[in-house]
Amino acid sequence: MLTGAGLGDISAAFGAALGMLAALDPRLLQIIGLSLEVSLSAVAIATLVGLPAGALLALTRFPGRAGVVALLNSLMGLPPVVVGLVVYLALSRAGPLGTLGLLFTPAAMVIAQTILIAPIVAALARQVIEDAWREYEEQLRSLRAHLADSVWTLIWDTRFSLVTVVLAGLGRAAAEVGAVMIVGGNIDGVTRVMTTTIALETSKGDLPLALGLGIVLIAIVVLLNVAAYVIKETAQRRYG
Amino acid sequence: MMHGPISILPLVLDHIGYSAGGNAIIRDLSLELRARACTVILGPNGAGKSVLLRLCHGLLQPTEGEIRWSGAQPEKHQAMVFQRPVMLRRSALANIRYALKRAGVPRAERLKRALDALCAVGLEKLADRPARVLSGGEQQRVALARAWALRPDVLFLDEPTSSLDPAATRAIEEIITAIRDSGTKVIMTTHDLGQARRLADDVVFLHCGRLIEHTEAATFFERPVSSEAATYLRGELLV
Numbered sequence: 001m002l003t004g005a006g007l008g009d010i011s012a013a014f015g016a017a018l019g020m021l022a023a024l025d026p027r028l029l030q031i032i033g034l035s036l037e038v039s040l041s042a043v044a045i046a047t048l049v050g051l052p053a054g055a056l057l058a059l060t061r062f063p064g065r066a067g068v069v070a071l072l073n074s075l076m077g078l079p080p081v082v083v084g085l086v087v088y089l090a091l092s093r094a095g096p097l098g099t100l101g102l103l104f105t106p107a108a109m110v111i112a113q114t115i116l117i118a119p120i121v122a123a124l125a126r127q128v129i130e131d132a133w134r135e136y137e138e139q140l141r142s143l144r145a146h147l148a149d150s151v152w153t154l155i156w157d158t159r160f161s162l163v164t165v166v167l168a169g170l171g172r173a174a175a176e177v178g179a180v181m182i183v184g185g186n187i188d189g190v191t192r193v194m195t196t197t198i199a200l201e202t203s204k205g206d207l208p209l210a211l212g213l214g215i216v217l218i219a220i221v222v223l224l225n226v227a228a229y230v231i232k233e234t235a236q237r238r239y240g
Numbered sequence: 241m242m243h244g245p246i247s248i249l250p251l252v253l254d255h256i257g258y259s260a261g262g263n264a265i266i267r268d269l270s271l272e273l274r275a276r277a278c279t280v281i282l283g284p285n286g287a288g289k290s291v292l293l294r295l296c297h298g299l300l301q302p303t304e305g306e307i308r309w310s311g312a313q314p315e316k317h318q319a320m321v322f323q324r325p326v327m328l329r330r331s332a333l334a335n336i337r338y339a340l341k342r343a344g345v346p347r348a349e350r351l352k353r354a355l356d357a358l359c360a361v362g363l364e365k366l367a368d369r370p371a372r373v374l375s376g377g378e379q380q381r382v383a384l385a386r387a388w389a390l391r392p393d394v395l396f397l398d399e400p401t402s403s404l405d406p407a408a409t410r411a412i413e414e415i416i417t418a419i420r421d422s423g424t425k426v427i428m429t430t431h432d433l434g435q436a437r438r439l440a441d442d443v444v445f446l447h448c449g450r451l452i453e454h455t456e457a458a459t460f461f462e463r464p465v466s467s468e469a470a471t472y473l474r475g476e477l478l479v
Binding site for chain 1: 294297299315316319320322326327328329330338339342343370371372373
């Protein structure tokens with residue numbers, strides 16, 4: 001157990017973690033690979049759904065729209081464990097989708113993370129695209145662009161800001177633990193990802209693996225944010 | 241870029257009114273605008289010049305009265321350039337091709353027409369530059385090229401030079417004159433009296449949302465019919 005582990009133990013674990021990273025430990029690589037596979041798949045689906053949905057919401061006016069926007073914004077804060085629980089119930093043998101046999105597979109984890117991220121992508125995209133629409137609306141209407149034209153034009157024209165939106169979704173997916181833990185089951189070699197491994201190994205007292213994964217996780221999140229910033233700045237300088 | 245003989249003009253405004261949030265912005269305004277020439281809408285700030293332009297172009301719907309064009313599908317034969325040019329985040333050339341695509345111009349024609357339009361405004365060298373990093377004057381010229389490439393019967397211009405320096409303003413005015421000379425009807429607003437004198441063939445003078453007078457430019461600037469226009473032309477505040 002971690003209780004009682006001294007500073008020396010932790011620094012030893014830190015050294016061991018770096019050693020595992022340097023040696024490209026296959027167990028470590030397998031876990032990192034699955035994490036990326038699950039989260040990237042979820043982000044890809046959430047983007048395909050969320051961007052057009054957010055753009056459509058930005059461009060249309062209908063009764064109850066304010067309520068839809070407020071609901072979407074609050075869905076950004078969905079607790080991962082609750083999403084995990086709902087997906088678990090849906091996919092469990094007695095659930096409505098139980099016959100698919102997806103529970104405790106990476107596919108179940110992708111489903112849960114997609115539900116978690118799609119509202120984030122849609123809500124942030126809605127904000128970005130609505131700001132642009134204020135500038136573009138009269139011009140696009142003057143050019144007689146249809147709704148579908150306008151949606152696509154605005155997604156394309158805000159693409160550099162939307163990269164940040166998508167990366168925010170990816171960061172959230174890669175870092176969450178509750179949903180994948182419940183629907184994936186944290187099965188060694190099958191559904192074990194970085195966050196669930198960190199939780200498990202820490203409680204078992206195996207600090208080197210937990211710390212190694214922690215370092216990788218933080219590095220990925222930092223890298224994503226740096227990439228988002230660089231892309232946006234460079235693009236804005238070049239394209240205005 | 242000469243213009244075909246069939247036109248959606250004259251444009252008839254039949255007792256139109258426009259209110260927003262309980263405020264009457266345009267009141268009982270009737271007007272007929274004929275083909276060719278450049279009509280300048282003048283009036284103090286808040287007279288309703290920009291709103292009138294948007295009503296004519298169909299961006300706003302009149303709350304009273306009726307707007308009538310002559311030809312079929314009038315919306316296809318007009319274009320508008322705004323006070324602040326709205327450039328899409330793509331090259332200057334692609335901005336024009338975008339407009340041509342929306343207007344249903346066949347793909348094979350778009351490139352040539354877009355290039356011709358850029359040449360007409362003297363920006364062919366900047367064709368591949370991202371439009372949003374061009375200067376304000378250059379962006380407004382691209383906006384004019386984008387509108388001109390559509391070969392509209394009517395081109396609406398809302399304060400097209402209000403944020404530009406004199407050199408850029410002159411370039412824009414030369415283009416406006418060329419567009420008018422090509423046979424496109426120009427209907428524009430300005431608060432620059434010198435510009436109105438340089439460009440106008442006839443003047444529509446508004447005050448508080450009402451049409452005060454519609455007069456030939458020479459007459460308007462020498463002997464305005466209304467006392468309001470006379471006050472305005474003397475440079476006095478009209479309240």
